Amino acid sequence: GQLSLTKCVVLVDRGINPRNFRAVLREIKRNFDPHYDFIMIPKVPLDTLDFTSFKMNLGSKMIIDATSKSEVEKSEISKEPDVEQIRKILLKANPTIRDFNTYENTLLVFQVEKNGRETIEKLVSQKELSSFKIIAAVSEDVDVFNQEKTIWGIFTRFDAERDIVFTEQKLMGISTVYSGVMGIDATWKQGYPEPLKMDENIIKKVDEKWAKIFRS
Known part of the structure; x- marks a missing residue:
C-alpha cells in the first residue's frame, strides 16, 4: 500500500x-540514539512524484525508533545554546545562511x-550544537x-541515502x-x-471569492 512509498517512518x-x-x-x-535506533533502506521503490533521488520510482527510506528504552539509554533533555551563540556558529560555517x-x-x-551539504557536514561536528538531534539545511524559499x-521543506527535498550525514x-x-547529530541537506538541488x-x-481572485464560496 501507500506505506511502502513512505520516505521516513518515526516510531513513538x-x-x-x-x-x-x-x-x-x-x-x-x-529516546533516539542513531547507533541503535536508525535504519537506512537504500534503493527501494519510491513514490513516482518524489523527484529527490533523480531516478523515477527508486530511492531510499529511513526509520527512526523514538520509542522508550531502558532508563540507561534515555537521553536527558539538555539546554540548547542561546540564539546569538547559534547565529555566530552558523555564520562562521557559512556566511550565506539567512535565518x-x-x-x-x-x-x-x-x-x-x-x-x-558542506555546511551540514561542518555543523554536525560542532560540539556547541551537540544538544540537537537533527540539523537541517533548507533553501531560502522555506x-x-x-x-x-518547515516540515514540507525538509521532507520533500532530500534523499535519505545521499543527503543524510552524522557526526560519525x-x-x-x-x-x-x-552516532552523534543527524544532518539533513534538504536544500534545492x-x-x-x-x-x-x-x-x-x-x-x-481566489482570495476575493473564498469567503463567498466557503461561508462559515
Whole structure:
C-alpha cells in the first residue's frame, strides 16, 4: 500500500500523538540514539512524484525508533545554546545562511543560499550544537518559522541515502554504524524541477471569492 512509498517512518510510544510534530520531536530527543535506533533502506521503490533521488520510482527510506528504552539509554533533555551563540556558529560555517529556527531543542533548521551539504557536514561536528538531534539545511524559499512549511521543506527535498550525514559514521563488518547529530541537506538541488508558483492574479481572485464560496 501507500506505506511502502513512505520516505521516513518515526516510531513513538503508545499515547504519543503522531500528528503532533513537537511531541514527536520531544520523543526523538529523549529516546533516539542513531547507533541503535536508525535504519537506512537504500534503493527501494519510491513514490513516482518524489523527484529527490533523480531516478523515477527508486530511492531510499529511513526509520527512526523514538520509542522508550531502558532508563540507561534515555537521553536527558539538555539546554540548547542561546540564539546569538547559534547565529555566530552558523555564520562562521557559512556566511550565506539567512535565518534559522529551533524546535523543541531537537531540530535546528536554517535557510542557506548555497553549499548546504558542506555546511551540514561542518555543523554536525560542532560540539556547541551537540544538544540537537537533527540539523537541517533548507533553501531560502522555506519559512523556518512556519511549522508546516518547515516540515514540507525538509521532507520533500532530500534523499535519505545521499543527503543524510552524522557526526560519525563507520563500518562494522558490512553494517554502517551512526552516532552523534543527524544532518539533513534538504536544500534545492540542481536537477530538481522548479517549485510551482501560483499566478498572482489567480491568488487575488481566489482570495476575493473564498469567503463567498466557503461561508462559515
